[in-house]
Amino acid sequence: MSRIGIAVHRFRPDALEVAREVAAWASTHQMVTIVDEADSAAINSPHVQPGRLADVDLLVSIGGDGTMLRAIRSLEGATVPVLGVNLGLLGYLAAVEQEQLLPSLEAWRTGVEGTQFFYDDRMLLEVAMWSNNARLANHLALNEVVIEKKDAGHTVRLAVDIDKVPFTTYAADGLILSTPTGSTAYSMSARGPILSPRLRAMLLTPVSPHMLFDRSMVLDAPEVVRIEVIGHRHVNVATDGDLVHTLKPGDVVEVRAANEVARFVRFEEQRFHQILKTKFGLSDR
Incomplete structure (x- = not known):
């Protein structure tokens, strides 16, 4: 049985609602959803249970880049793939927006690495x-x-x-x-x-x-x-x-x-210079 982990910005109601959606999705596919104790109390869902995030098969980070950093820290060096969900401002690390999350999880669950998704390892x-x-x-x-x-x-x-x-x-x-x-x-x-x-x-x-x-x-x-x-x-x-x-x-x-490396899940090529261009509002010429 696969184990999904969630790291969430626990002080944002919209992030907590997305976390509940992820946990419900995992439950329908007979997956266990693991969170740390503080996040478990904030999410307050019957589909989650406290546990060690370094033991999961996929860690979903819901928030922004700060939540992604906390997610990586919680893995204690374990090479667990991390899927970042960006809420609000453009982040450098997150892979998907909120509306893309459930289709992306399906692509990870049913797809093949290198075709439907791939891994981006960071130093x-x-x-x-x-x-x-x-x-x-x-x-x-x-x-x-x-x-x-x-x-x-x-x-x-x-x-x-x-x-x-x-x-x-x-x-x-x-x-x-x-x-x-x-x-x-x-x-x-x-x-x-x-x-x-x-x-x-x-x-x-x-x-x-x-x-x-x-x-x-x-x-x-x-x-x-x-x-x-x-x-x-x-x-x-x-x-x-x-x-x-x-x-x-x-x-x-x-x-x-x-x-050790941090491993991110990607579903399409993300050109770093294009993220910078969007972040700083740069023109083509």
Whole structure:
């Protein structure tokens, strides 16, 4: 029996109604619908049950790009296909609009990969944190990891090594390390370049640097970036917008391309530059 997972923007009534429709559709096809406990209470449907989303066959994300990021985080690195349903504003990650959802689910249920649907794998970042030579935590990120000042009004000093070779020390509000998928998120607002999500690369972008060198760098995916907090100020570490740790001087963050990937379900070719064109209202000529 197939298992469908749902991740939903639980504070939007329209998203919750779509989630109930998905659960009812799954029930008619003898599929089990799994959600996390918080979403289960919000959806309030007899067709859903709480469980581990990393064990499902397909995860349906209902909301926007923020819900997609939460959906990927909930998989804990498992390569579960994710179908994004966009509600409202144009998103970069979602594959279908609300009116296309049930036909798309039917195409996934009855179709053949490579014909009726296909998979779009995206690079993830692996983020490890260390304090006094002891590992604090490991996280995965689809968009970016941000190492940023904890207190307003001050820059922080972050010493960067690339592949065990010292590069420089940044005096800045922080540093962003992003994937190509994340190049249109926080990094872009910090004047970073836009990368095609088909690439495997890592983007290092300073946030408000107080130094002459203020450019982003595009690094090869196998390169490992080590960042040590120096000086006397603490920093916050966030992955995909979620605060995961506060580090003190002497603590270290290591970022590399993960072995795991995020897998999206697509039903037609989505040209990245056309999404950008629509997003920014660009003309043909």
